[in-house]
Amino acid sequence: MKKFLNQLQFDAKRLFLRNPQYTFFAIAMPIGFYILFTKVMSFGTASEMTAFARSYMGSMIVYSVVIGALFSLAALMQHDRQVGLVQTLQLTPSGTTYYYASLITLMGLLNALSALAIMLVAVFVNQVTLSLTTGLGVLVIAVLGSIPLMILGVLYSRVQSVELLNVLSNLTSFPLAIISGLWWPLNLLPTWAQAIGKVTPTYLTNHLLTRFLAGQSLPAHDMMGIAGWAGGMIILLFVLATWQKKAKVVIQHGSKESQASVQ
């Protein structure tokens, strides 16, 4: 346990406490969007605006998770791999178990923290009413819904080039946010785009949050969808890791060919 806590402390400092970029992009920016869309831009009646402030809170929580996973986590893990931290840990008796356990835990905590921050803004700025149990439910859905995105972040971290990772993260996060209705309502998009958007893990999580916040039942279809995405991502990650390990390596056992030696 001590090893895990030390690793967690180590990662918390470098990923969050000493990293203002994380706070800005994964927490402050979604809060900024939330305030912009719910306070500065005004549309509909007061009750419609209140309902929108409540549901848009869920969208920005999911958006925060996307940024944390596809930018911060992916970049951190890619860098760790490139400078040899992962390999250094692999060579120790503990291996990388604590490293991965710590990052998973930390990202879960950070996602919960950003969800909490957005909820507090919703409560204090938009007077959204949230009970403690509703707030806790939102945290649980946000953390569970983040799992496929976290695995996607880990998958992206295996990309060799920093530039390519940057392109991939940008090309995934922003279209994903738009097509899954995180920035503006999905019904503004063409029908075909809506069909795609509704199967994305971000839409499924956001949909769960919206229904939960509206006091409606949680559709099993959404939960199964998130689990399916998580399973698919894990398989993809496993395949990629195995391929990367073996792609360039062909072992030839026990060659005893004659040697031109001066020994």
Added chain:
Amino acid sequence: MPNPIISLNHVAFAYNKQPVLRDINLTIQPGEIIGLVGPNGAGKTTLLNLIQGILPYAAGITVFGGQPGNPTAKAATGSMLQGNLKLPRVHVAELISLIGDQYTHPLPTSEVLALTNLTAQANQNVATLSGGQLRRVTFACAIVHQPQLLFLDEPTVGMDAQARQEFWDLISRMRARHVTIIITSHYLEEIQHVADRIAILRQGRFAYVGRWDQLQAAHNGGQISFTTPLPPATFSHLPGVTQVAATADHLTLPSQDTDLTVQALVPFFPDLHHFTATRQSLETIYLDLVKEDDKNEEVSQPTAV
């Protein structure tokens, strides 16, 4: 004789069907310091990675009595990889402490910092360190658990002269503690002073394994130079002389056997001035050896592994 720490028996390895190591044989005893040298692409890092279990297991490798990467080996091995652990937003002491946490009995972080002369940088961000300081941090991470076996892959790259000296002093102290060390470096002079044996790797094979002095004893070559009024052709047929190079004021005779050539020059001594004879340096022996192996390679290409 104690059990060897590492035993390599007919080890071969290929990347993408391209042979990198061919029929490697070597036994390393506890407390030995081995200098692994060879030109770029000779397979040094691949060999180290195989022994450490970073690459998939290749038959014929035994480390601490088991396969590479076995629990005993992991607990007793320290590794200074070629790259540096340049992590942003991490302090030097935190990184060393984190690596120490992975082992059962690590040294206190403050002690490792003092050993590696990094106490002043303890709370400095790793990413802001100079190349030499970064190398020392990577070294500190490799020795934090007092390993019995230490791999040093190009350990002094980026270090200034003083840091290099301090580093080799530290290695000498580890020798006194009977730590087994395998070093790869491009600085032959450094390895020459610290290694008990050298293993010269060329195109995936050992071109030489043994002591430096034995290698030098086997190579009597050198160079003789002097000034003389005699014509250069006078010396071209002397024993051992491979060439006569004349410059404005002196002659230089590269020789395959300086002892024989000097004896043959004795009758000419009254006409020779500013006479100097130098033995072949280890670096030139090494380069010759590598070239020799190149020629062998050209003459008889190995059969596909």
